[in-house]
Amino acid sequence: MTRPIIPRFVVIPVLLVLARPAAAQQAPWASVMGQAIGVVTSVERAPGGKGMTEARLTQPMMMLHAGALNGHLRFTGTLNVEGQTIPKGELLPGGWGEGYNDRRHPHTYAHELMVSGVDLLGGLGGVRFSVSAGKGFVPFGSDDPMSRPVYRYPVNHHLSQLLERGVAIAGVRAGPLSLEASLFNGDEPERPGQWPLLSRFGDSWSARVTLFPIEGVEVSGSRAKVHSPEHRPGAGTDAWKWHAAVRLDRAAVGGRMYALGEWGRTAEANGFFVFKTLLLEGSYRRAGHLGYYRFERSDRPEDLRELDPFRSIRPHLENSILGTTRFTLHTIGYGYEIAMADGALALEPFIEGTIGSARNVGGGVLTPEILYGSTQVRALSGGIRLGWRMAGHRMGRYGDLLGPVPIASHHHAM
Amino acid sequence: MTLLSRTRLPLAALCAVAACSAGNNTGPLSQGLLTIVSGNNQVAPVGTVLQPYRVKVSDQNGSPVSGVYVHWQVNGGGGSINPDSAISDASGISSAIATLGSTAGMQAVTATLNGYSGSPVPFHSQGTTGQAFSVLSGGNNVPERYTSDLWVADGFAYTGTWGQRAALGNAVKIWRLSTSGAPILADSIITPSIVTVSDVQVSDDGKWLVFTAEGGGSNGNPGLHVYELTAPGTAVFRAKVNIPEGLHTGTVARIGGTLYAFTAKDPPNCALRIYDLSAAATGSITPASSTPIPDNYCIHDTFVRDGYAFVFAWNEGLYIFDVGNGSHGGSVTTPVQVSRTAGFGGETHNGWWFWNPVSGEKKYLFIGEEGPGAVGASSSGDIHVVDVSNLAAPTEVAHYHLTGAGTHNFWIDESNQRLYAAYYNGGVVALDISGTLAGDLASREIARIKPGGPNDTYVWGVMMYNGALYASDMVSGLWQLGVP
Numbered sequence: 085m086t087r088p089i090i091p092r093f094v095v096i097p098v099l100l101v102l103a104r105p106a107a108a109q110q111a112p113w114a115s116v117m118g119q120a121i122g123v124v125t126s127v128e129r130a131p132g133g134k135g136m137t138e139a140r141l142t143q144p145m146m147m148l149h150a151g152a153l154n155g156h157l158r159f160t161g162t163l164n165v166e167g168q169t170i171p172k173g174e175l176l177p178g179g180w181g182e183g184y185n186d187r188r189h190p191h192t193y194a195h196e197l198m199v200s201g202v203d204l205l206g207g208l209g210g211v212r213f214s215v216s217a218g219k220g221f222v223p224f225g226s227d228d229p230m231s232r233p234v235y236r237y238p239v240n241h242h243l244s245q246l247l248e249r250g251v252a253i254a255g256v257r258a259g260p261l262s263l264e265a266s267l268f269n270g271d272e273p274e275r276p277g278q279w280p281l282l283s284r285f286g287d288s289w290s291a292r293v294t295l296f297p298i299e300g301v302e303v304s305g306s307r308a309k310v311h312s313p314e315h316r317p318g319a320g321t322d323a324w325k326w327h328a329a330v331r332l333d334r335a336a337v338g339g340r341m342y343a344l345g346e347w348g349r350t351a352e353a354n355g356f357f358v359f360k361t362l363l364l365e366g367s368y369r370r371a372g373h374l375g376y377y378r379f380e381r382s383d384r385p386e387d388l389r390e391l392d393p394f395r396s397i398r399p400h401l402e403n404s405i406l407g408t409t410r411f412t413l414h415t416i417g418y419g420y421e422i423a424m425a426d427g428a429l430a431l432e433p434f435i436e437g438t439i440g441s442a443r444n445v446g447g448g449v450l451t452p453e454i455l456y457g458s459t460q461v462r463a464l465s466g467g468i469r470l471g472w473r474m475a476g477h478r479m480g481r482y483g484d485l486l487g488p489v490p491i492a493s494h495h496h497a498m
Numbered sequence: 499m500t501l502l503s504r505t506r507l508p509l510a511a512l513c514a515v516a517a518c519s520a521g522n523n524t525g526p527l528s529q530g531l532l533t534i535v536s537g538n539n540q541v542a543p544v545g546t547v548l549q550p551y552r553v554k555v556s557d558q559n560g561s562p563v564s565g566v567y568v569h570w571q572v573n574g575g576g577g578s579i580n581p582d583s584a585i586s587d588a589s590g591i592s593s594a595i596a597t598l599g600s601t602a603g604m605q606a607v608t609a610t611l612n613g614y615s616g617s618p619v620p621f622h623s624q625g626t627t628g629q630a631f632s633v634l635s636g637g638n639n640v641p642e643r644y645t646s647d648l649w650v651a652d653g654f655a656y657t658g659t660w661g662q663r664a665a666l667g668n669a670v671k672i673w674r675l676s677t678s679g680a681p682i683l684a685d686s687i688i689t690p691s692i693v694t695v696s697d698v699q700v701s702d703d704g705k706w707l708v709f710t711a712e713g714g715g716s717n718g719n720p721g722l723h724v725y726e727l728t729a730p731g732t733a734v735f736r737a738k739v740n741i742p743e744g745l746h747t748g749t750v751a752r753i754g755g756t757l758y759a760f761t762a763k764d765p766p767n768c769a770l771r772i773y774d775l776s777a778a779a780t781g782s783i784t785p786a787s788s789t790p791i792p793d794n795y796c797i798h799d800t801f802v803r804d805g806y807a808f809v810f811a812w813n814e815g816l817y818i819f820d821v822g823n824g825s826h827g828g829s830v831t832t833p834v835q836v837s838r839t840a841g842f843g844g845e846t847h848n849g850w851w852f853w854n855p856v857s858g859e860k861k862y863l864f865i866g867e868e869g870p871g872a873v874g875a876s877s878s879g880d881i882h883v884v885d886v887s888n889l890a891a892p893t894e895v896a897h898y899h900l901t902g903a904g905t906h907n908f909w910i911d912e913s914n915q916r917l918y919a920a921y922y923n924g925g926v927v928a929l930d931i932s933g934t935l936a937g938d939l940a941s942r943e944i945a946r947i948k949p950g951g952p953n954d955t956y957v958w959g960v961m962m963y964n965g966a967l968y969a970s971d972m973v974s975g976l977w978q979l980g981v982p
Contacts, residue, residue: 317765317792319793319794319795319813321870352870353869356869356870356871356876356878357872388662388693389662390693390713390715391666391691391692391693391715397712397713399765400795401746401764401765401795401798402795402798402845402868403845403869404868404870404872404877405871405873406661406872407873407874407875446872446875446876447872447874447875447876448873448874449644449661449663449874449875449972450661450662450873454663454664
């Protein structure tokens with residue numbers, strides 16, 4: 085088991101902060117949260133052309149957030165046991181990543197183990213400087229879909245997020261602007277119990293700038309170079325990534341409105357392959373009712389499938405793909421939240437449907453017609469979300485660099 | 499009319515009655531049988547020196563007859579035959595070499611042995627003009643699968659299959675070649691629980707069909723499969739080695755008279771694995787050695803000649819091992835690394851050590867680089883020419899680039915000093931590799947062809963056989979091409 089990374093540049097500033105005389109001391113604190121989702125998903129056409137229906141327990145996780153040293157030291161930990169509940173992944177037309185296709189891969193058990201030094205300069209000159217290190221999300225792109233209203237993971241998950249890496253982050257927040265930069269290992273995990281390759285730490289980098297023009301609005305831009313993400317020993321090519329997003333989350337008309345618009349571009353093999361994504365989603369919650377919609381147009385690179393048509397040949401042997409499939413999907417859903425235990429516990433039944441198309445772009449031998457016998461995509465999911473103290477939780481940022489107003493996701497303020 | 503002539507006429511009539519004419523039956527007055535062995539129906543540019551024509555002389559019991567002179571003669575189409583009288587050897591074989599005439603068209607040659615049934619034996623070969631490939635036959639003949647590698651031997655072609663189309667790539671197709679060389683599907687070997695037949699080869703003696711497979715994991719059948727060809731085109735399973743990770747390629751070659759398979763084990767733990775096939779008839783394949791190769795995308799192909807194994811290992815580059823030459827004390831059980839050279843564009847994929855019969859040189863190793871591509875649509879990667887005069891220090895001296903496409907497997911017609919390269923969506927390219935090679939070889943291109951047309955071509959491999967070039971195209975099947 086690999087120890088979490090805590091570089092010296094985290095420890096030293098923390099010690100400096102400790103040395104400063106404290107004014108009003110904040111006691112150490114810890115908060116435990118968790119969630120799980122029981123869901124039944126039915127797809128009209130799985131690989132092979134036949135329909136498929138599955139019932140699964142997804143996103144079962146416990147989170148520990150803790151703070152000490154007058155708020156200057158923070159810990160974020162997420163234990164995710166999808167490796168036990170969905171070892172073969174979750175049925176998801178269009179989904180891909182880590183050797184899974186038309187299924188979402190199970191996340192690693194140690195989904196997050198991050199230590200942050202927050203505001204290490206004590207707000208000197210109005211600047212909040214933070215550092216973070218450990219295993220978790222890279223500062224790139226948008227929030228993890230786990231903390232967004234739509235149940236279905238988008239096709240663009242591996243175009244718009246970089247997760248489960250050994251990462252060291254430095255961040256600065258000055259007024260309405262924040263800047264994050266990171267170094268991390270490029271390799272994706274191959275199974276839930278796998279840790280990042282320490283020997284590859286630093287072979288990849290990212291940067292994200294976020295503007296908070298008004299309360300509840302974020303505008304971000306990201307850039308990253310990820311070395312050999314799909315070949316763990318490092319023989320693969322570099323993925324150069326761009327991402328831009330606008331996010332809205334604020335009270336509106338007696339309820340809460342959320343919206344996200346994002347664009348992403350990933351170029352691999354010195355630009356031989358380019359994959360793009362455009363996603364728009366929004367939700368409105370009021371008096372327990374939640375309605376949401378997502379439009380997505382995203383590219384998926386096609387790999388040679390195994391005898392199990394949901395799995396790709398891994399490890400890679402070469403830098404070729406079998407074509408690119410462009411998914412254009414509309415997802416609409418409804419949920420109703422039942423709050424219990426003074427709002428700490430939330431039970432939310434939901435139903436969600438997806439309709440759209442899958443088309444080959446640019447040629448290649450693995451087309452939707454071969455995979456599914458059709459270019460049409462139709463799926464239906466229904467289930468119950470169970471959340472414990474998940475209100476305001478976002479996934480993918482560390483170091484307290486977000487805007488001052490707590491942001492609610494599908495886990496609305498309880 | 500003299501008494502002699504009056505006597506000959508009845509004798510001639512008697513011969514006619516006794517069927518003393520061309521045919522397979524030996525008449526009562528026939529001394530034996532003259533039959534064709536090989537070389538018929540070649541297609542080549544005008545003026546080409548063809549592969550030898552061979553006939554067999556047998557007695558009435560079918561036993562070979564040595565020491566008789568067979569008369570060879572050009573009967574039409576110009577050109578020449580040499581020698582015009584060739585003695586049969588201990589196997590009863592008489593052979594001669596034809597050179598095509600200077601004008602396009604059919605050249606007719608006969609082999610004559612008076613008093614033998616079947617004589618005269620006719621040979622026909624086609625002379626072509628212009629520097630262009632031509633499609634002779636085949637194509638669009640594997641609609642349900644994608645086609646992979648090929649091998650042609652003894653009047654039959656064998657092609658592998660790949661990935662997922664309407665059916666999985668779990669078949670080896672067996673094609674009988676017609677008298678004109680056209681492939682006609684005769685049989686298929688289906689191996690369950692694999693995804694791809696990654697490599698196919700027939701041994702030099704025509705007795706063994708060997709192929710490698712990928713996909714299926716530990717519950718499938720990836721690995722090495724060995725079939726005995728009890729007759730050309732008739733394959734009987736004899737032995738296999740299951741490798742759960744799969745084998746990417748397998749090259750069959752003899753070292754010290756023993757047949758071995760030089761295989762590329764897929765990751766993790768990539769390796770050059772050499773297997774002894776000498777006991778395959780009894781169902782036994784014996785591992786000879788396993789040489790680890792770093793997982794820098796592992797080995798993609800191996801070329802074996804003169805006791806050296808040239809291992810093409812992607813970003814690792816080129817490894818040269820002594821596997822029996824003895825120059826560095828190596829053997830198949832203990833391969834000794836002669837050199838390792840990175841470069842050649844990276845993505846080092848395959849190669850051929852060219853022994854030039856005209857110049858006597860053995861200095862050039864041709865290496866294929868397989869760059870990124872979308873299978874079926876695009877590709878990249880060049881041919882790199884490496885001077886291996888010193889095997890310990892290979893040095894690149896020339897290259898060939900085809901814009902918009904990348905090379906895959908290739909075949910060298912050594913006697914004619916030509917390289918034929920499969921170029922995926924670029925089709926097939928012919929290069930003149932005679933003389934000294936240096937720099938950009940663009941001027942050495944002779945011709946190119948996309949056998950399936952601009953939108954239906956993705957050529958995996960090529961092989962010369964009987965003067966025609968056979969091409970396995972992933973999307974459009976097996977083609978017979980006339981060469982420029």
